[in-house]
Amino acid sequence: VDGRTLEMTDKIGGKVIDTQEVMVSGDGKTLTMTQREPGRSETNVMVFERE
Amino acid sequence: VQKRVFQFLAMGCMVAGMAGAACPAWAQKSPFVGDWKLNPAKSKLVDEMKVESLGGNKYSFDFGGGSPMVAVADGTDQPGSFGITIGVSIDGPQEWTVVRKKDGKVLVTGVWTLGNDGNTLHDHFTSVHPNGGTTSLDYVYERRGGGQGFVGDWVSKSEQVNSAFVMHVKPFEGEGLSFVTSGGAGTRDVKLDGKDYANVGAVVDGMT
Numbered sequence A: 001v002d003g004r005t006l007e008m009t010d011k012i013g014g015k016v017i018d019t020q021e022v023m024v025s026g027d028g029k030t031l032t033m034t035q036r037e038p039g040r041s042e043t044n045v046m047v048f049e050r051e
Numbered sequence B: 001v002q003k004r005v006f007q008f009l010a011m012g013c014m015v016a017g018m019a020g021a022a023c024p025a026w027a028q029k030s031p032f033v034g035d036w037k038l039n040p041a042k043s044k045l046v047d048e049m050k051v052e053s054l055g056g057n058k059y060s061f062d063f064g065g066g067s068p069m070v071a072v073a074d075g076t077d078q079p080g081s082f083g084i085t086i087g088v089s090i091d092g093p094q095e096w097t098v099v100r101k102k103d104g105k106v107l108v109t110g111v112w113t114l115g116n117d118g119n120t121l122h123d124h125f126t127s128v129h130p131n132g133g134t135t136s137l138d139y140v141y142e143r144r145g146g147g148q149g150f151v152g153d154w155v156s157k158s159e160q161v162n163s164a165f166v167m168h169v170k171p172f173e174g175e176g177l178s179f180v181t182s183g184g185a186g187t188r189d190v191k192l193d194g195k196d197y198a199n200v201g202a203v204v205d206g207m208t
Helices: none
Strands: A005-012 A015-024 A030-036 A044-050 B013-016 B034-038 B048-053 B058-062 B069-072 B077-079 B084-092 B095-102 B105-114 B120-128 B134-144 B152-161 B166-172 B176-181 B187-190
Touching (some): B058 B084, B069 B077
Antiparallel strands (some): A005 A015, A005 B013, A030 A044, B034 B166, B048 B058, B048 B152, B105 B120, B166 B176
C-alpha cells in the first residue's frame, strides 16, 4: 500500500479466510494490525509497541 | 481456527502493496523490523462463534474460516476441518470443555462456562505452541439472537489477555519479512511480490 503499510491475505484452498493490514506509525513506535474476515461484521485490531 | 488473531503467525499468506518496490536493502531498513509487544489495552480482539444443535448430543461449531466442525459431545476426538480434530466434554449443565488437536497434539483448549442468565458465556482459552509454550485469554461472550444453553451465536464483549505476546519482525531473503513470535507460536515468512505462498508450519492443511 505504501512504505509503512502491508496487506496480507490468508487463504485455504484458494478461499480467502481473512485479510490483515499491518501499518507502522510515522514515528516508528507503534505497529497496528487490523484483521477482517469475510462474513463477519467485527474487525480485530491489535496494537503493538516497539520494545 | 479462532482465536486466529493469536494464531496468525502460524499461517501462510500473500503480501500485496509493496510489490514492485522491493529491493534487497529494503527489508534491512524496513520500519516493520524490530520487536513488538502487544498492548491489550489499546487492542480490540472481538471473537465470534456459533453453536448449533444437530439433534441428540450432536453439535456444529463454527469458529470462523467457513468450515464448521461437527461433534458428538462425548469427550472423544472427532474429525473436524483442515486436519484438526475436535473433542467436546460436557462437564456439567453449565460447563463444557472444547479441545482441538492436530496429529494428536492439543492446539487449543476452551473451558466454557455459561452464565446463570443463559446469555453470557465465559471462555478460558489456551493456545498451545509447538514448543509447549502457551497463550491464554479469557473471553466473555454475549448471546446474539435466540438459542438455549450453549446453542446460539456468540460475540465477545470483553477479553483479558493473560500472556505477554511479543512479535519479532526480521528481514527475510533480502526483500521479505519474517514474523516470529516469542513462545514458539509460529514463524511466518513473507515475500512482497503479491503471490501466494504455502506455509510449511501452518496448523491448517492447505493454507496459503
